[in-house]
Amino acid sequence: MKSSILASILFFLAGGLICQAQNGFWVKWSSDHPQRTVDWKAFSSKTEGDKYIDSIQNSFLNEGYLGVFANDEELAEDSLSLSFVLGEKYFWKSIAHGNVPQEFTNSIIPLTQEYNSATTWMKSIIKEAENNGFPFAQIKLDSIQRNGNELSAVFNYDSGPLIFWDSVKVSGDTKTQEKYVQHITGIQPGLPFSQKQLDEAHKELSRSPYFVQTQDPLVDFKIKKAQPTFTLRDRNTNVLDGIIGLLPNANEPGKMLITGQLDLELYHLGGKGRDVAVHWQRLNIATQSLDISAKEAFLFNSPLDVSIGFNLLKQDSTFLNRYLNLDFGYRLSKNSYLRFFTRRQSSAVLNTEAYKDVTDLPDVADYQWNQYGMGLTLNRLDDPNFPRRGFLFIGEVALGNKKILENTGFPPEVYVNVELNSPQYLGEAEIEKHIYIKSTWGMWFRGSAGFTQNKNLFLNDLFRLGGLKSIRGFNENYFYARSYGYINMEQRLFFGKNSFLMVFADFGILENPYFAASIDKPFSFGAGINLDSGSGIFRFIYGVGKSNLQPLQFSFSRIHFGYLARF
Incomplete structure (x- = not known):
């Protein structure tokens, strides 16, 4: 019984293939050139086969076989066999530029003796004319003469009106x-x-x-x-993003701590490329951050963009950091953007009670740092919002003078023999790569690195890493680092244009001079979903990580979920 069913299936499949072949059209051609021959080739219809034959004949004409013709046709209902007689091949002995402007001829490939060289040259002249104000320019060959298989002619150019x-x-x-x-x-x-x-x-x-x-x-x-x-x-580019995080409550074991994040981004206000953004985070009970920025494109009709920003980070009751920056940006090309910036960074110790008896300057201190720097962005992503291919590079360097401010809550002797003014510099870079394998499968990689250097670096000087936007599987801003490098990797399984399941792995190396083991090599892994609902993006990510301060245990896993609404 099973054999009969299998035989029937094979019979119908074979019959379908035969019918498909019978409904097609086959073409075979040859020529008097022994290496210019093509065996039977299938087409969906006779019309498509005729177009193919015409293209072959035109290609011979472009090569200089001006007398080419077809004979010995064998035409059937579903096939065509023919032979091309190429004849003598013609060459250009000379072609005078005639009245073609010299400024056009200087920038294109010179003529050769090949017959199709004249056609290519004329197309180049027309393109040069179109790019210099003459979209209606015309050019043709004039005074054509033949001597055997050698040709000579003069170009006749008509520029048309200047537009x-x-x-x-x-x-x-x-x-x-x-x-x-x-x-x-x-x-x-x-x-x-x-x-x-x-x-x-x-x-x-x-x-x-x-x-x-x-x-x-x-x-x-x-x-x-x-x-x-x-x-x-x-586009629906404006963003309203709210994320809720569930973290273990260190103050009340066995209970969870709810943290929050709000991202409000308004783009292209007034249709002028004007952007405004507000970002707020509550990392734990006493730690919060606020980031406000605004950008004006083409300031006063100049090629410069200008943006201002203010950032505040309150690290529980330890310190308060404030950043005020002013940026000027310039588009070098469609893929590159250069900016120059100045930034004023200041920090203040909040609780000085713990340091009233210290004899040396502690790991936190009050300071001001005026920075001057430049940044470069190279963007070759195929889509600004949901890329599948391409790469993105962002880098910046900054330097300036750092001034340590004497805090009256510290004993005065801690500032003795301390250089209060010294140069400090930093650098950061990030590269992102999207790989498109097929419609349902893609990969995403990101590498980030940074460093800062000064004679007197404090804990409130260091980079803050960890969390959803850097090394996942850890609390937001979990790590302090003087220098760092990390890699994010994702395998994405798409089930919609902007919806996908993913698994990820993050690896990093961090240096913190204030920890006993100054080098930390955290890693994390997990999975998540990115779901496009039409009016927004729902995200759910589960990750677990290991570092010097966090063991690899599921009780330390992190869950982030939220809804990013675009309007």
Whole structure:
């Protein structure tokens, strides 16, 4: 019985393949050149087969076989066999540039004797003309002469009218201002038209995190004017993100401590690339952080962006750090962004009672540090919000003078022989890589590193790491580090455009001069889900980690979940 069923299945499969073959069309061709022959090739229809034959004949013409023709046709209902007679191959003996502008000819590949060289050269001239204000330029061969299989001719060029850019026009469901698109694309009224600039503008706008293009750009040509129209639709880029964390309560064993985080990010306000962000975290009962920033793009119609920011970190009752920064950014290219910044960092010890009897400067102190630095961003991600391919690099370096402030709660002698003013510098870098394997499988990697250096480094000077956005499986800002490096790795199983299951592993190496074992090598692993609901992203991540201060036990595991709403 089973054999009969299997035979029936094979019979129907074979019959389907035979029917499919009978409904197709087969083509075979040969030529009088012994190495230019193709055996039977299948096509879905006779029309597709005819197109294939035409393309073969045109390729011979482009190579210089101007007398090529087909004969010995054998035509059947589902097949075609023919032979090409190539004939003599023609070459160019000479081609004069004629009236083609010399500035165009200097930047393209020189002509050769090959017949198709003239066609390639003419296309290059037209492209040069289109990129220099002449979109209606034409060129052709004139005064063609033949001597055997050698040809000679002269180029005849017609530039057409010189066209200049008109103002940029924006349409579609968007609040984006035309002035902003003009700055992003670099299309300035009064400059010569450039097809290359229009193509690059289309690519640049496609990478914007603020909007998407719903159709290709349109150009309306008027009298010596070209007005580009970009049709846009705003993305849901604004973010409202709330996360709840469940952590073991160190003060009350057996109970859990609920922490919180709020991220509010408003983008492209007024359609001008203006951004505002507020981030707040409660890491434990007494520890909180606040981060506020604002950015204005193309300040006073200049190529510069300016942003200001304020950050506050209260570490329980130990110290309070404050940061105030001013950034100026400049777009070097569509993929690179350079910024210069100044930052004022200050720290104050909150509880001095514990240090009233110390004889040396403790591991925390009051100070001010004025920094000056620069940063570079290289962005080659295929999507600004949900990338599947590409990489992102972000790096910065800063230096400045650090001044230790004398705290009246400390004994005065702790400042004796301490250099109160000294240079301090830092550097940070991060690289992110997305790998697309297939529609349901991808990988994500991120590597981060940083260092800070000074004669008198304090605990409230050090980097803070750990948690959902750095080394998972640990509390937020769990680690202090003078220098650090860590790697995040994820395997992602996609079941929607922006929804996936994932497993992760994080590995790091940290240096803390105030701990007995100054080198820590934490690692963690876990799993989670990222679920796109259409109006937002739901995230749930479970991780467990091990370090010098935390054993590898499931009782120390961390759970983070939240909903990121985009509007």
